[in-house]
Amino acid sequence: GAGVSQSPSNKVTEKGKDVELRCDPISGHTALYWYRQSLGQGLEFLIYFQGNSAPDKSGLPSDRFSAERTGGSVSTLTIQRTQQEDSAVYLCASSLGGSQYFGPGTRLLVL
Amino acid sequence: GEDVEQSLFLSVREGDSSVINCTYTDSSSTYLYWYKQEPGAGLQLLTYIFSNMDMKQDQRLTVLLNKKDKHLSLRIADTQTGDSAIYFCAESPISSGSARQLTFGSGTQLTVLP
Numbered sequence: 426g427a428g429v430s431q432s433p434s435n436k437v438t439e440k441g442k443d444v445e446l447r448c449d450p451i452s453g454h455t456a457l458y459w460y461r462q463s464l465g466q467g468l469e470f471l472i473y474f475q476g477n478s479a480p481d482k483s484g485l486p487s488d489r490f491s492a493e494r495t496g497g498s499v500s501t502l503t504i505q506r507t508q509q510e511d512s513a514v515y516l517c518a519s520s521l522g523g524s525q526y527f528g529p530g531t532r533l534l535v536l
Numbered sequence: 537g538e539d540v541e542q543s544l545f546l547s548v549r550e551g552d553s554s555v556i557n558c559t560y561t562d563s564s565s566t567y568l569y570w571y572k573q574e575p576g577a578g579l580q581l582l583t584y585i586f587s588n589m590d591m592k593q594d595q596r597l598t599v600l601l602n603k604k605d606k607h608l609s610l611r612i613a614d615t616q617t618g619d620s621a622i623y624f625c626a627e628s629p630i631s632s633g634s635a636r637q638l639t640f641g642s643g644t645q646l647t648v649l650p
Binding site: 429458466467468470473481484518525526527529 | 540567569571577578579580581584624626636637638639640641642643
């Protein structure tokens with residue numbers, strides 16, 4: 426079956442621009458997570474959606490970061506006024522309450 | 537807060553066994569995972585273990601958990617060149633109502649030499 430998909434796979438942007446990253450979770454998965462993987466580091470939790478509950482935004486590094494999940498399915502992570510330190514791989518994962526399954530990630534480079 | 541630690545590098549010869557180690561600090565950790573990340577790819581779930589288990593075997597993979605020492609290991613038998621990748625250890629808490637987000641180690645780069 427289809428796994429988690431993310432788009433775009435790569436994104437190069439200029440400092441100060443806004444970017445939107447998209448995640449399509451596995452169909453039927455109620456939980457959706459965003460993580461960030463910076464160069465040479467592990468993964469950092471950003472935000473979590475579970476069904477219709479209010480998202481857990483405790484991992485978002487600043488108010489420039491926001492995310493939405495429409496209709497309990499597709500999610501969009503938005504970074505406003507991008508900074509060079511935002512350059513990283515942004516990974517999305519979904520689950521049905523158990524193991525998390527990851528997408529291929531979006532590689533963001535802020536020049 | 538939670539902390540998960542791994543050694544950064546491991547090199548083995550093809551056909552040998554690989555053992556990747558991980559330690560964690562969160563005593564409430566209930567789910568412990570191993571993920572594999574190949575170059576340019578996302579994370580692939582390899583296996584997981586519940587904290588009430590000591591061992592789990594899945595084909596060439598054996599996971600050992602020492603809950604007392606908060607030590608987790610992944611053994612790969614008959615390591616192949618295709619096993620070369622970064623292996624991440626991750627844990628998540630059991631608390632109901634929590635996000636159960638994963639806390640990851642920094643990853644171990646496994647290099648399999650011919």
